Amino acid sequence: MGTRVFTTAAEAVADIDDGATIAVGGFGLCGIPDALIDALRESGVGNLEVFSNNCGVDDHGLGILLGAKQISRVTASYVGENKEFARQYLSGELEVELTPQGTLAERLRAGGAGIPAFFTPAGVGTPVADGGLPWRYAADGSVAVASPPKETREFGDKRYVMELGISADFALVHAVRGDTAGNLVFDKTALNFNPLAAMAGKVTIAQVEELVPAGELDPAQVHLPGVFVQRIVNTGPQNKRIEKRTVTATQGVSA
Structure with missing residues (x-):
């Protein structure tokens, strides 16, 4: 099955039903598929089981699905800066499987490679x-x-x-560039969990900042071949956020 190009993120995720398992790319807030996550929030789908390194922050990324009570279970490496994630977990509202970060990465890769x-x-x-x-x-x-x-x-x-190994019904990923054949290029830190999540999804949906015709990408620069990507949507530049800003006051300058 080839890659299908969608016009909007909402159309790309429209068939994700209640109870679906979803692998989500990104590290902290770097390289998260924010437009696809926003579209899931608007769809109202619930009881989702998510595999992701972390779960965003309270008002961005997967955190907005948590806040809307659309996620029932998370397999992740850490709680991160998400207070609602911690609250739901400790109060018994959310099931959480914490796993070592390298193990989670290899579980996603193994699932995508057909290794049980x-x-x-x-x-x-x-x-x-x-x-x-x-x-x-x-x-x-x-x-x-x-x-x-x-x-x-x-x-x-x-x-x-x-x-x-982890195999999910769907995978949501973000890439800086992609072509209409589904080949993807990731930027810096976004390269870590995005390709692994994409491999683990039975149906992988990629949002890209720039979409080009098939054949325009240099094959040597492609990080993930289109064989792993079933749907792609051009969402434009990502709304990049900083998960936690830490600054040091300079001597003689007020903060």
Whole structure:
């Protein structure tokens, strides 16, 4: 199946239904598919299960879906600067599977490559492997759902834990450039989780800042081939935000 070009983000996500699993690219607020996320917010779809490095901030990115109670479960590396994410998790409104960042990246890559599981040393000897991490809390603060123990195995003289690959119904990604065949080019830090999320989606939807005809991109500069991308929409330049601004006052200059 080739890549289909859509006119608007709303049209591109129109068939994402309640209960869908979605892999979302980006790191912090860098390279997030903000237009596609906004379109999901407007659609009102709910009970979504999201795989993403983090969950945006309270008023931007995936945080707006959290605030609207459209997400029921998140697999992520950290809570980040999102207070609502932490509140929903600790109050039992949201199920959260926290996983080491490198493990999450490899789980997405493995799922996209058709690898059902793999062994890694990350997490061996901790609750990541032994189980017991709180996935969902009860209203009284007790643990309602805990992570199960995972299979471990020795290779040589080291022990490893088995992690499952991630495959999602849809993937939402952001690229700086793309062509009508779905080939994508990412910018700097946006290159980390976006290609991995795109690989993990059965249907991958890419928003691009610039869309060019097929054949115009230098093949040597393409970061993700169009075989992984089913839909593409030109949303123009991204509304870039800084997740957390930290400044140091200069001597003799008031803040």
